[in-house]
Amino acid sequence: MAIEINNRMGLAGVKSDYVHVAGRKLEDIHERLLELEAKGEVKVIHVKEENKPIEAETLLGWKKKIPTNKLWHHKSCGQCGNIPGYPVSILWFMNKLGLEYVDERNQTSCTAWNYHGSGTSNPVGLAAVAVRNWHRAYELGLFPLFHCATTFGDYKEMRNMLIEHKELRDEVKRIMHKIGRELVIPEYIVHYSEWLHVLRFEIAKLKKYDLSNVIVTIHPACHAYKMIPEDCIYDKEIYGGKRTAVSTGVALALGAQVADYSTWYDCCGFGFRHILTEREASRSFVMDRKIRPMVREAHSDLCITQDTGCTTTLDKNQWIGKAMGYTEQIPVMSDVMFAALVCGADVYKIVQLQWHTTDWRPLCEKIGIDWKKSEDEYKAYLEELRAGGKTVNLYEYPKE
């Protein structure tokens, strides 16, 4: 007989003053970066007053300044290609909060998904791509905000490697010189989920629906908190500071019940290559280690993610699970999409749930969102566009 654990309370709201630090003494990479800057070895993209930073604490209690304004969007291939409501929800909030930003064509992929899937790059290639994109934000006088957790993990790693290895710095400087750029490093590497986290109380003020009977489970992204784990937000008021606070923080601020489940720390099964070429491994992992425990143990209405690959893997693999006897199903969306939905963003035009595979309509109905009206309006909108109408954009390209 299957064991059913009814663990709705979870740890999410537990407070603690105790910080457990074990292992080697890590140097604060931020201080080393500033030392290199003082020696004239690198240029730094500083978090300035105009970026309206809000301070947060990381795993080891170090301070991290999260810029909230004047940002340069470093988009994610997987989000833009497959989950368009993800970046759109980020921009929607920025408009709502009156923040300044640039979203432009002059950006490349971080190339890190490809690297972790195929090995076809190297530290020089990865670091040069990172610096190329950082420099683009720098020349516009903006601070880069990374949408993808793999970008975030990879760029944290590249930042550390560039600071620790002069040979790598010299090689990247040489390449930057060739393409007419310079070696610049952001003062902090910032993921959009951190931006959302520090603004969670502002965002909660925009809330339109009561969530007190909605149970959510969080899937934290491996590349956000397992790669360079010391550079990730922890909060003594969330999970007693024992687990990364992002995503959980915003769900709690919005008034949802955040439930715990036994496989919280597990990866989603994406595997970078496996999701495309060895899908049965990804699929089994999704159903056995994530969706089933979320539903059986936590009675979750929704799985909240903070990254590209996890959102895709957890959403898309549930359908085939049914054929293999996995009856558990829950909608999957990122923290920012959920927040946008709850703050009144249009289900189709903004949150773009129509691209998702696992049924999200029951969740909308439980919250009290009229998705049918939104669907009808979207269909009419597509007709207008077909007839030559213009898109109502959230943002227009900056004038040259």
Add this chain to the structure above:
Amino acid sequence: MEYDENGVSIVPSEFKKEIFEEAKKDFRYEEYVRGCLNCGVCSGGCPPHRFFDFSPRIVLQKMKSKDPELIWAMMDEYVWACFQCFTCAMICPFLNSPGGIIAILREIAVRRGLESAKKVLKPYSRVLLKLTAYGNQLSSDMIQPDFFPDWGPHIGYASADLAIKRKAIPMPTLQVTNLAWDVAPEAMKELYDIFDEAGVFKIIESVDPSLYEIIEDIVDDVRNS
């Protein structure tokens, strides 16, 4: 290449030694391979350990053995089982990074064009092409029902009438179908220069020469545009 009586190629021990030396002189090696308690904590948290004959504990133990034969034995499909989630690196009490070691070994496998790497990466070529030629790696027109039948009937939604649905996304950068976002040609050209200088094109040529020819044509077109 020499073969044994069963027609299996014999890899000279010198070559295996070279592979180990190459891994060892990587600047990340010392950081990733420290002491190992053989405790298995890493394998307990490792996702593919549940499905395949693969264990990060074994990866660390083999590296610590310094035996080129044992390390060579991982260079086939073994290193390709890893999900690159870095759970191992986060939970290892000795702060080893088995996932990081795997990354180093994979880099060597593709740089040297090993047959096992070629075989494993064959079905991955669409992604490699997109990324190397155009600067981002997953476009909306790649989500086709015949490629993802196991994602269910709704996946057809993502391919039907795609151009209009993409036009309806309220971000101008996203209103394209053949790329994730509309990458500016100047950004692509900079990426090509980086790939040239960092040896990325060379790696792709060694692991998939025919794919590389296609990429080369596209790169030339963009460079001359």
